[in-house]
Amino acid sequence: MVPRTPPEVGGMGHSVKRKEDARFIRGKGTYVDDIQLPGMLYLDIVRSPLAHARITKIDTSKALAIPGVLAVITGADLAKYNLHWMPTLMSDTQMVLPVEKVMYQAQEVAAVLATDRYIAADGVDAVEVAYEPLPVVVDPIKALAPDAPVLRTDKTDKKDNHIWHWEWGDRAATDRAFAEADVTVRQDIYLPRIHVASIETCGCVAHFDRVADKLTVWMTTQAPHAIRTVFALVAGHVGLAEHKIRIISPDIGGGFGGKVPVYPGYVIAVAASVLTGKPVKWVEDRMENLQADSFARDYHMTCELAARKDGTLTALRIKTIADHGYADAAANPSKFPAGLFHICTGSYDFQAAHVEVDGVYTNKPPGGIAYRCSFRVTEAVHAIERMTDLMAHHLGMDPAEFRLKNFIRPEQFPYRSALGWEYDSGNYAAALRKAMDRIGYAELRREQAEKRQRGELMGIGISSFTEIVGAGPSKHFDILGLKMFDSAEIRVHPTGKVIARFGTRSQGQGHETTYAQIIAEELGIPVADIQVEEGDTDTAPYGLGTYASRSTPVAGAAGAMAARKIRDKARKIAAYLLEAAEDDLVWEPGRFSVAGAPHRFKTIQDIAFAAYTNHPQGMEAGLEAVSYYDPPNLTYPFGSYICVVDIDKGTGQVKVRRFVAVDDCGNIINPMIVEGQIHGGLTMGLAPALYEEIAYDENGNIQGGSFIDYLLPTAVETPRWETDKTTTPSPHHPLGAKGVGESATVGAPAAIANAVVDALWHLGVRHVDIPITPAKVWKLLREKGVSE
Amino acid sequence: MMRVQLTVNGERHEVEVEPRLLLVHLLRDVLRLTGTHIGCDTTHCGACTVLLEDRPVKSCTVFAVQANGKRLMTVEGLERNGTLHPIQEGFVQEHGLQCGYCTPGMMMTSYAFLKRTPNPSEDEIRHAISGNLCRCTGYVNIVKAVQYAAARLQEGGA
Incomplete structure (x- = not known):
């Protein structure tokens, strides 16, 4: 997208350096x-x-x-x-x-x-x-046994450890599709407990x-x-x-x-x-943080896929046991106990699908929060992307070719999924083809074949994920009844400078910069003249906050809408100042001019001054606006990731040799920040794929309760990420943006897991649960008789 | 209580401390230099990295009394006379920070590293900062920030 504003204004599409950095690099932040x-x-x-x-x-x-x-x-x-x-x-x-x-x-x-x-x-x-x-109950499956001790004795009516059952989709149609399928595959997949472990506790x-x-x-x-x-x-x-x-x-x-x-x-x-x-x-200190704060995931999934023998996917079925610890303290929209897990049909066109989730109590801290992901979307993406690969391999088809055959096609958007979501826009094949070109897919397959001849273990893994973010439309989305809108309040001062406040809260995403860019885009006021504030409930308008990649889709949209209200008023003032009809005025970022007479214009700064000094009779003074934005739909960012791994037969160590990420988050506000978000997300995808897990022994003792044994990737393990993009704007977002902070966390683990299984498939390995530790791989290699 | 004299960012301080007081708490709670952060209890994360006699140390694992009579530098000492150090510039220009929490420690480690290794390879940079954890950036841009600073320092900037 070619920016509509010049660099000194810094609207959308400019890699504006971050305003917040000034204090952070001097050690002057206030945590x-x-x-x-x-x-x-x-x-x-x-x-x-x-x-x-x-x-x-x-x-x-x-x-x-x-x-x-x-x-x-x-x-x-x-x-x-x-x-x-x-x-x-x-x-x-x-x-x-x-x-x-x-x-x-x-x-x-x-x-x-x-x-x-x-x-x-x-x-x-x-x-x-x-x-x-x-007696301690650690295993959620054992927790459901009839003789399991009942944990929540505080609830007088509670006779077991089952919290809730949730299901979605057409069970009968799905069962029928499975009965009629030429081929089916089934796999148990466990996504372990992990912890976000932000560096600040x-x-x-x-x-x-x-x-x-x-x-x-x-x-x-x-x-x-x-x-x-x-x-x-x-x-x-x-x-x-x-x-x-x-x-x-x-x-x-x-x-x-x-x-x-x-x-x-x-x-x-x-x-x-x-x-x-x-x-x-x-x-809290780090050990308290890792041991007692809410956890993510802990989903025991049984996944099944059905297909025709030509490789056309027909149906998906997933049953999940969700370990919530001793309390269901998940942070989901209230109507969605399993979050948005029903995005699990992913990027593919299914006839039918059905999902069931059962929440269970165990003797663990409360779980079910996100790990840099919209509500349970990583669980969903991991399930569908692992299963897609499994089916492709099972049919003897190339996993890329198999995906291209089954993708929802661009002309099918807006697309209603088998589980009822209305995808806003997408072009999945374009993203996958771009990733394949970028990494040199065909050449890598040749290299893999040669290496396999020599007994070397190399794998190529793909993940073509679809996310669902930006919760959400108020008719379905609320937290404790609070509708999931978000807000922006913009005040233009007489001298044309701006203060803007939002209902969200940046935790590193760079809102002070990107929100200013949205206002710059809409009003033509330079980013340098716009101060953004968040996080103080005495001053900021009410909003539901920053998580689930909702800041740009919801609060960012509110910023654009509030700016447009200001522009509407500015037009009236400009018409008055220019003695012209409102309809005769032409807007270009930063000024209104008279159609056909471009030398007759008023800048937004002229208009701001007039709003306080020379506004039309009968109009209220001032130039400010508030918007509470209720998104008409969620947004559906997507992408295709391809990962190349080499596996050391002696140690079982998996090394990510290359990783190409092609993301599509719609129109981009700040390319530099978007790329940074993807780098970070990829690293938080690598982490659970290879290193991180919070496990418990049978007595409920935590294993991994400090950074000694809960391993965050350092700069040495983290590969040099290669990123690229396609751009498919959201049709309903005022700026065409979709949100990006979590895409990579959601998409990356499956690419890595698929690459590992791809490297080991010829040995008879069909699945490895993450984290794929050297010990796990070494044990598999020993079982298959190939360990050195 | 013990009396400790130390120089932080060129400024002399004399304070009474408990022998068990950690250096990071002396800096943060007593001297109110809060740019040095705390991220773990086990000397893994590096958010508390400062320079003790020019060597990077994790100040959560050093007692304040061990700094007696010594020279310290913290993130607040990087900027001189209103001019940013090239490391600071590099982090801004290359988008080497997001939440900013690991950034001071990351910059202090890099500062000491570039003094020892003025013309580093990417691998050397990655190993040098491997005692500092970042959860936001994926390190790619931190590496670029250090490279930016190395180039500027080679040109003789600061």
């Missing part, structure tokens, strides 16, 4: 832990060493004897205010602090309030808790001002407005009204979905501040 208030107290948390146990005694005397320890807060203390349990976003309940039993290892048991963070930690060590162990500074009767919370949250409302609803009975709550989400050191939930630590810190009238800081 939660940087906030230090006079008289501030520190909160630290006592955590359970056991995964399931009755608490028989909490002895706080030794802790309270430490100079500087002011209080030890227990569940019994919170119970006095009915704050020991809190609701989850999925209408379940979760403990703030327990009064009876703990449900997972590292669960919060008590909190120590002290004058210093070291003394608080001393206090945590000195609290003595006696436990009576209870979670925390807050809660400050209850007793004089103003106002609570201010600086908090690592991706959704400050929704949090404010949740706080008001949950703590209204103790006097916290919504106009007396201010949530500030300052600079956020990465979110990726992990900073959507309300964690117990936040609530305890708020309670401690309200009770003491002093500011209270709680910042």
Whole structure:
């Protein structure tokens, strides 16, 4: 797309350098832990060493004897205010602090309030808790057995560990298609628990001002407005009204979905501040972050595909057991307990599909949040892209050729999928062909054949994913009843400079720059003259926040719509100033001129000044607008990734030799930032594909609870990503944009897994669950008798 | 309590500290130089990297008292007289940062690395920064940022 604005204006299509960088490169950002208030107290948390146990005694005397320890807060203390349990976003309940039993290892048991963070930690060590162990349920499939211990004994009517059953699609038509199929394939696929592990952990500074009767919370949250409302609803009975709550989400050191939930630590810190009238800081350490914050995935899927013998896909069937830990604290839109998992028909034209998901309780921390992905979309993409490859190999067809044969064709858009989604736009074959050209697909297949002759293991994997992001249209999408619109408020000052505020919150995505570019595009005001603010509920308009790639699709659209309202008013003012009819005015970015007389014009800056100094009689002064944008549909970014791996037969190590990513996120606001988002997303696709997993032993002990054994990729393991793009605008988004922050996380794992299986297929390997560790591959090679 | 004297970014400080106080907390909570961040408890992430006598150290694993009598440099010391260091410029020009949380540590590691290795290969850069974790960028642009700085420093900029 050729930019419509010159570089000095910096509208869409310009790689404008980021405004936010100025503070970050000087160490002048303000993250939660940087906030230090006079008289501030520190909160630290006592955590359970056991995964399931009755608490028989909490002895706080030794802790309270430490100079500087002011209080030890227990569940019994919170119970006095009915704050020991809190609701989850999925209408379940979760403990703030327990009064009876703990449900997972590292669960919060008590909190120590002290004058210093070291003394608080001393206090945590000195609290003595006696436990009576209870039987631990780790495996969600065993949790469903009739003789499994019932975990949620707090729910008097609960007789098992089953949370909910959800299904979608036409079961009868799908069963029929399977019965009539020439070929079917079936595979169990497990997507393990993983953790977003943003480099900044979670925390807050809660400050209850007793004089103003106002609570201010600086908090690592991706959704400050929704949090404010949740706080008001949950703590209204103790006097916290919504106009007396201010949530500030300052600079956020990465979110990726992990900073959507309300964690117990936040609530305890708020309670401690309200009770003491002093500011209270709680910042978790990395081990607390990895062991107790919400997890992603943990989906046990049984997937089946049906096809005709010519390679035409006909039907898809998936049954899933979803391990939610001890509480369903997923962060999904309320009507979607399994998120948008029913995007699992992917990029292919199916006659019929049916999916079922059963949510299950286990003795683990709450799960079901995102890992840089719109609600359960990675799970869906992994299932369909692994299965597509399996079917192609099974039929003896090239996986690229097989995909090209089954893709939804460009002329079928808008396309209604077998599971009911209306895809907005796409050109899947173009993206795959571009990726194949870029990587030299045919040549790689020749090389692979030669290497196989020599006994070397090389694989080529493809993933042609379709995402579903930008939730969402209010008729279907809400969180606790709050419709999933988002908002922008733009004020043009008399001198033509702008302040704009949004309902979202950047966690590194660069909103201060890209939102300014959207306004620059619409009003022709230079990016340098536009200040963007987010994250303070006292100043920004209400919005649902940043996750699920919704900032550009929803809040970005709101920015464009608000700017257009301003332009409409500017036209009226220009007509008045130019003594011309509104219809005779021509807009080009930054000015209105009279049609046929281009020398007669008024710039947007002239008009802004006039809006405050010389506006028409009868018109309100000022030049500002607010938009609450309710998207008519979701957006469907897509792409094709091709990955080449070499496998070391001696060690089982998988090395990603090349990785080409062709993405299509519609029209692009800032190409530099989009590429950066894709690089980051690819790395968070590589991570779970090869390295990351949070596993538990049979006693519920976490394996992978620190960076010692939870392995984030470093610069050495991460390949030099090769990126490219196609551009298929969204027909319904005001700017034709689709969102991009998560595409690569969603698409990459399947490409890598497919490449590994491709390398091992001739040995009889049909599937490997991620993470594909050297140990796993080595064991397979040993079984197949080829390990050196 | 112990008395510690140290020079941070050219400025002398004398403070009373507990022997167990970590250097990162001295910098952040006592001296209020909050550009140095904390990202883990196990010396893996590198967000807290500062230079101690020109050598990069992870300040979450150094006691404040170990810095007694020594010279320190933090991210706040990179800019001189209103002029950005080429490392800082490189991170902006090459989009080497997103959330900014790992950035100070990443820049301090790179700063020390380029002093030792003024003309590095890509592999050398990747190994040099492998003790600093970034969750946002995928490292590609961080490598480019370091290359940008290396080129500028070779030209004699700063």
